[in-house]
Amino acid sequence: MTRTIPATTRVSMALVVTLTVASLVAPQARAADKATLDSVRQFLEAQARSLGDDVEVTLYPPAAKFPACPAPSPFLPRASQPPIGRVSVGVKCGEQGRRTRFLQAEVSVIGAHLETALDIAAGETITRDHLVIRHGDLARLPRQALRDAEQAIGRVAMRPLSEGQVLQGYQLRKPRLVNRGEEVTLEARGSGFRVTRSAEALAPGGRGDRIRVRLDNRDVINARVIGKRRLVVDN
Structure with missing residues (x-):
């Protein structure tokens, strides 16, 4: 059933x-x-x-x-x-x-960042005395806030900075080693040789910057700044 x-x-x-x-x-x-x-x-x-x-x-x-x-x-x-x-x-x-x-x-993240220890004038070169290290929540800082003193020391303030201000990358520039229109020494290096010649800088630049220079024959090439009015042509 x-x-x-x-x-x-x-x-x-x-x-x-x-x-x-x-x-x-x-x-x-x-x-x-x-x-x-x-x-x-x-x-x-x-x-x-x-x-x-x-x-x-x-x-x-x-x-x-x-x-x-x-x-x-x-x-x-x-x-x-x-x-x-x-x-x-x-x-x-x-x-x-x-x-x-x-x-x-x-x-x-709680970490270190840089603030200005005193007022800084535009064009002034940053030294360790200009800086103070603070600790806080890095997420609350401006995106370009600097965290290491070596990122600032030796650079030049592009504008006046007030004491206690969070230091940011765009506020500083590399010290200018070449000015536009200056006569510079251009080096070309290779295995076992080094040649120098004069050229005219077509733009300003700091150490490591690549700028255009004009040779005596009017040719224009790119070169890297390595010192005061000195540049090198990289291979």
């Missing part, structure tokens, strides 16, 4: 099976999510550690459940920018890294 199971009973049994499977899968999914987020956190901490003394990372996963991501491999889409403040983080998933997930994070 065949026994018919009422529809309501079948629905109840199906619900029990669904809940049972979900109760087994959910912890595994949560563990996978945690493993992915932990890998991202560790990656950001390692990337930012060289920037300061104390690093704090806050992750903002997507509102929806983070998809499964075996063998997560985090990376920064904008690798040239330091991981400070609000950043986007990519995560390559799987052994071949064929799938990529993205999430947002906030990276706070």
